Amino acid sequence: MSYLFLFIPAIGWGLMPMFVAGVKKSSIYHQILGTVLGAFIFGAIVTLIKHPAFNATTFILAMLAGAAWVIGQVGQYYSYSKVGVSETMPISTGLQLIGVPLVGVLIFGEWASTQAKIFGFLGILALIIGVACTSLTDKGTAEGNKQNQTTTMIVLVLTTLGYITSSSIPKALKATA
Template identity: 70%
Template structure:
């Protein structure tokens, strides 16, 4: 069973962008509200079933992590519409794979040995090259519009900081994974409500496209819970590396099922970038 837990996060997080992008006539508000509302319901049900202990400090810090996750997810959803899933996911994933280990080294003293530091920073260098390759495009494709791409990459860099902070906060927490996940979903729900209120999009909570986007929230929740169980059963390093295979599923899925177009040159850059991102992930976590 522990090996099944390894691959569920990659499958769930890999399919999630494809589900969101396939919902017709949906806005970023429909997408984020649907995802978060479904995640909260899932988290609440698991909490009721398992009854784990939870303290106020654990809950509040977890909620903060969930709110920051919304920042990263909104950036991703906006990017899907601008440059497509097949370009957004490698860049976003690569940036997270660079940021999270760096926070671990600076804030939590990870990579304690010299060997770990050498392999870790070499892995980050490989990741950077991989991200650059996946962002290389040429004329003839939708994402080849230079102005559109540059502004979207800047958006991804800034909003991915939310992902990095959200992924790093749980490292400082000691408690049940289910409790942490539930706290995150509460923070996500509050953040999305504020986001839709401030932007004047409260009506998105009741729109059809929002309910259709709920499947993405279910996929996210199942993957997140399976990841927690995988960490407990297989260890952090192996669970983390295998979960990053989601970028392969979402990127290739965008090209095959969403019919996102790339020229032959752009496709070669993307595939080479994916290989480098996965290689860099392995180097920063296993060595």
């Protein structure tokens, strides 16, 4: 039963795009404000219950990670409004699954053995192919004809760097500890 609780964040993050994109009269500003306030309230409650130890350095790095996360989230919300959730999520998620391990290998020296690097990079290549395949649209469909699709994808790729950064900052903090 306790393992079921491990799925709650994944389910929540999986359902959130559909709920956010479903609120038709909200602006990106309101969507990000609601998401950030929700995360802040949840974090404040957990902090009051768990009493984690932190100092000025960890607080500042957590703020930087949060700011980078907001950049990624804004890019997703922008993309939801332009091309929809079904086109945004595979690209954003795929880029995160590619970027975070690359940061781990290139900056933090993970995948030390040659075998780990070979299999790791083959896995990343498979992810790249998967992202490319899931992001393709048919020429005759409404998604395939969107004129703003290229600009939106560029924004999404650049803002996904915010997600990658926000995932890498805690690793950097742990590496210096």
